[in-house]
Amino acid sequence: MRRLLLIIVAALVVAAPAAASEQRPTLGELEAEVMCPTCKTLLEVSDAPVAERMRVFIRSRIAAGDTKSGIKDKLVRQFGEAVLASPPKHGLNLMVWLAPMATLVGGCVLLAWLGQRASRRRAGPEEAVDLDADTEAAIALALADADR
Amino acid sequence: MAPRPPRNPLTTAASIVAVTLVAGLFGLLAWRVATTARGSSLAAALAEGDRPAAPGFELPLLDGRGTLDLADLKGRPVVLNFWASWCEPCKAEAPRLQAAAERYPDLVVVGVNSQDFEGDARKFVSRYGVTYRNVHDRSGAVLKKFGATGFPETWFVDRDGRLAFRRIEGEVTEATLAQGAAALGVR
Numbered sequence: 001m002r003r004l005l006l007i008i009v010a011a012l013v014v015a016a017p018a019a020a021s022e023q024r025p026t027l028g029e030l031e032a033e034v035m036c037p038t039c040k041t042l043l044e045v046s047d048a049p050v051a052e053r054m055r056v057f058i059r060s061r062i063a064a065g066d067t068k069s070g071i072k073d074k075l076v077r078q079f080g081e082a083v084l085a086s087p088p089k090h091g092l093n094l095m096v097w098l099a100p101m102a103t104l105v106g107g108c109v110l111l112a113w114l115g116q117r118a119s120r121r122r123a124g125p126e127e128a129v130d131l132d133a134d135t136e137a138a139i140a141l142a143l144a145d146a147d148r
Numbered sequence: 149m150a151p152r153p154p155r156n157p158l159t160t161a162a163s164i165v166a167v168t169l170v171a172g173l174f175g176l177l178a179w180r181v182a183t184t185a186r187g188s189s190l191a192a193a194l195a196e197g198d199r200p201a202a203p204g205f206e207l208p209l210l211d212g213r214g215t216l217d218l219a220d221l222k223g224r225p226v227v228l229n230f231w232a233s234w235c236e237p238c239k240a241e242a243p244r245l246q247a248a249a250e251r252y253p254d255l256v257v258v259g260v261n262s263q264d265f266e267g268d269a270r271k272f273v274s275r276y277g278v279t280y281r282n283v284h285d286r287s288g289a290v291l292k293k294f295g296a297t298g299f300p301e302t303w304f305v306d307r308d309g310r311l312a313f314r315r316i317e318g319e320v321t322e323a324t325l326a327q328g329a330a331a332l333g334v335r
Contacts, residue, residue: 037263037288038298049234050263057265078265080287103169110162117156 025068030058033086034072037079188295191315199310202228202303203293207283210261210269216283218258219309225332226256226305227325230291232264233272235299237319242276248325249280252334258283262291263299304328 021029028044034054036046043051054075061071075083087096131139193200206217218226229245231238249257259282261269266284273282285291294303302316302324313331316324329335 050232053234053265053268078286079263080289082287106165113158 022068025062025071027055027058027062030062030068030071031055033068033084034058034075035083035085037083042085190295190311194311194313194315199306199308199312202226202305202309202311203290205283205285205290205293207260207285207290210259210266210273210282210284216258216281218305221256221258221305222309223307224256225254225307225329225334226258227328228258228260228294228303228305229320230260230262230285230294230296230299230301232262232299233268234264238300239272239276241300241319242272242278244320244322244325246276246278246280247322248329252329255329255332255334257281260285260290262286262288302328304332306332 031044032042034043035041036043036048036051036054038048038050039046043054057075058071061074066074072084081088089097190200190203202218204218206215206219208215227245227248229241231242245257245259248255257280259273259278259280261282262285264284269282269284272278294301298317300319302320303311304313306312313328316328320328
């Protein structure tokens, strides 16, 4: 019960700032999540005329009480999806999110498998090989010769 | 020679996946380079005296009255002007483009507004008394197709839909507009 309570509190601690940011975004937050369409850099580092105009627009939408996603949607309607610093998680853009994760998981699986194979090789064959009587006698003779 | 031990199927599968992934990434890189270079190759071809086909587009009209398809203007000479409301030289040249549109009725002047708020663009059109057609290139895709690197930029398209005269980077003057119109056979 205590563990469940801890998990709920932890989830609230993580989710609360995100929810507040969505409902009451700041100019700084949006400047870090939106691109300047002319200079292709984050809005926060751009002083292009269009960037200044975008700041004015964002300030006016914040004052009007828009949510963060609402403001972003309005910017996308004017400048296209390339205005978002992080590509949206749908369509072909989903590949940008999934490919690194798939590569990471695939790489870990491959490394684990290669490591397992290498350690198996170092340990030698796991099962003893059955030899016939003649071969065993020949080996014993060869070993005895070598000892002499 | 000792026979080669049989390959593990997992090794084969991993190799195929790795090669496919690398080939895919190279393909993506090649596509990106090819599409980026297209615009500059248009300008280079034009500078060498060729008449490359103008990249096609269909964009919404700024006044909200449907769309404009460049292909529909085939048979008529066209001046394509890329602009944005926040661009200072665009403000200076707008009256010259308007004057050219009035002086040469055969010439179709089309403004391509990009990297701009539609509302600002409409105010600009109204403020400078622009009556020629203007479209809104929301994503900047047409801008990219032509390889435009800044505003304003002007291209001339002949009656066959081919680029002609030369690419004007920066403000157009009355003289360059007259030369462009003459190159398109407009008097």
